Amino acid sequence: MTRAGREFSTSYRAADGSELPLLVFEPAEGTPPRAGIILFHGGALREGSPNGFAPHCRSLASREILAMSAGYRLLGRGAASIDDCLIDVRRAVEQFGRLAASRGLDAPHLAAGGSSAGAHLAMLAAMTPSSTEFGVAALVALNPAGLNLGSFEPDAQRRLAQEVGIAADRLTEYSLIEFVRPGSPPTQIHHGTRDEVEPIGSVRQFRDAMVRAGNECTLLEYAHAEHGFHYPGTGGHFDDVIDATTRFLLDRTATT
Incomplete structure (x- = not known):
């Protein structure tokens, strides 16, 4: 393990022209990054900030990984619907790719992810x-x-669609299991068995669908852990999450 290096804040431009934050965490000077990852915070599309992932990014940077944490427009604060949030994520990844390329990393060495x-x-x-x-x-x-x-009851689907600013009949357009195809990116999922937001059963169904389609999808289950278990000081799982994420990234995307 190396020590973490430079940390700085930059920005990228959202579709509406506003500037959104992008926090950058680099390995120590003289240590070229072997892989890169950009992370997006949780908060039900209405709360949260890139600062929530600063501890994760700092720890990953100490392990030779270029790590970034990005903001995106939130519902009620610049985003009219989940569509705006999704557009921002795509734009953030484009900026991430440009910054990573300037440090010798191209797309095969990059990953994306986040929380909730x-x-x-x-x-x-x-x-x-x-x-x-x-x-x-x-x-x-x-x-x-x-x-x-799609596993939600109809009333719950309507409520959720309204909450994220879309028509009720569009909700399945955002259901990840509907988009599982051969060739989906290798995926590592960390999930608590007592998650109160996304039941572990749904996560297992998604994992199984990915595997049936011929994709790599590893589910790491944390016994008795609830939603948000991966933050420092929340259940004592932070180090395990960082270690597993590091191994996954270096095994699949690292430069030689």
């Missing part, structure tokens, strides 16, 4: 078609949400 709603956005952007290629080779999801929205 942020994990959902990163996975959705990687697994759904767009006008531009989503330039990452792997995904890391910490207690992701939205894996199987």
Whole structure:
């Protein structure tokens, strides 16, 4: 393990022209990064900030990984719907790719991910078609949400669609299990068995669907852990999450 290096804040431009924060954490000077990852915070698309992932990024940078944490427009604060949030995630990844390239990393050495709603956005952007290629080779999801929205009762689907600013009949457009295809990026999921937001059963169904399609999808289950278990001081799982994420990234995306 190396010590962490330079940390700084920059920005990228959202579709509405506003500037959104992008925190950058680099390995120590003289240590070229072997892989890179961009993370998106949770908060039900209405709360949270990139600062929430600063401890994760700092720890990953000490392990020769270029790590970034990005903001995106939130509902009620610049975003009219989840569509705006998703557009921002794609734009953030484009900026991440440019910064990573200047440090010798191209798309096969990059990953995206996040926590809860942020994990959902990163996975959705990687697994759904767009006008531009989503330039990452792997995904890391910490207690992701939205894996199987079609399993919700109709009333719950209508409420959730309204909450994220879309028509009720569009909700399955955001259900990740609907987009599982052969060739989906290798994915590592960290999830607590007592998660109260996304039941572990839904996560297992998604994992199984990915494997049936011929994709690599590893689910790391944390016994008795609830939503948000991966933060420092919350259940004592932080180091295990960082260690497993590091191994996954260096095994699948690292430069030689």
